[in-house]
Amino acid sequence: MNSLVQALHDGTRVPRLGYGLWQVEARDSAALVAHAIRTGYRLIDTAEAYYNEEGVGEGIRAAGVPREEIFVATKVWNTHHGHDLTLGAFEASLQRLGLDYVDLYLIHWPSRIRNAYVDTWRALIRLKEEGLAKAIGVCNFAIPQLRRLIGETGVVPVLNQVELHPYFQQRALREFHARNGIATQSWSPLGLWKDRSATPLNDPRVLALAAKHGKTPAQVILRWHLDNGLMLISKSARPARIEENCQLFDFALDDEDLASLASLDRADGRLGPDPETADF
Template structure:
């Protein structure tokens, strides 16, 4: 398992387990399987409505808390300074934890213009030692720049949609310049056509791996943090089994050529749902 070091010195597993769209009752067995396979980073969110299930799997696992890296997120309707502090307490309670390793703003929702106040509340949680790191999700360059200009703590990462059809190169460059990691959600494009792509299929055959494993390996070698999600035990295992092969420079170049700016989810400036 590879770890990365975030800009505040905290270590985080580069490969984590996501639970988006996993119902609460399914989250417990899915996270339990992920932990059994070897995942130590779990990514949840208030809006997923599965923090209870995630917390139960953590409690039942018998793994030392300090050996786990737990992420959750503040939802759009909970943004603003006081709301964020309340939402954090509620998430902690559902997870059954004393702290989380990483707390993220789920979307910038620029129409409501409260993400700076939200982030300032997260800075308080960080300074109070209730979270070990803070960051954001789905922030475009202009949203990140505003945080850099108006806040004190540089986000450790920006979790965004990223896969071979949406490689986010300009955003990655900006983040790299400011020592902010990019973390990929929907890294397999929700299992859509990218897994059927001929280039990916050929590569999988060449390496004796599945298309999903090739794409996860591409993320890792692109220096991104990646959080594939599955509730299928065999796939949970398969997605973790990516440390015993390497893509060549030629493989990486061929995947780079697949970029087509194709989003599966919303454009961040258009996501204002509360």
């Protein structure tokens, strides 16, 4: 696989396409991570709240690729917000992963009801200073939360991992990121969520582009992320789909294709929780 990478504002170089472990069963995670790495993925994205960090570590060790070539990201969950709780949660994640450091540590959600994400961020700053987390960022932060985080600490996250797909394109947030040197990383890049049947995968405009390029609808959408300068986390528990989802580097969308997909953005496109109203 073409190891397309992006340089973050702190100099960290990150693969733009990653394999994610959300909703991957712990018993399956080691084999799937090993398969993803052997397929060509070099960014592995997990979290303490995914309950599969042990399997992720096992899969990394089983894959036969040197540790320094694998970019490992994990996240602190809401119940461990606060400076000292976050430091403890990080140490527990390292133990479960069986690693000496992680390449990226993230705040999973701002958890506005706890109102402790600034102190949590200060813990991440310390972990970076100590070399235990090579880079630090956030997930699911809205613009007001990012402004507060940066304003109170002076440290800008290297990236913000957020829900983003053709039906929910997050243009205002992406513009804020661009102005502040924050990379945008997409989760749910295909617009799939639980039992929601409305997905870009079935949209006639996506199907037309799949036919045009001789690719699957999923490959067209994942390529859309790359051609828009986004990073993305793809997830599947099926080895064949893991392989399909990284076969993105032998074609590109042209300006007409991109304009067609830009028109898919919807006011009601968000599938997951809104960080400004979520109560967990």
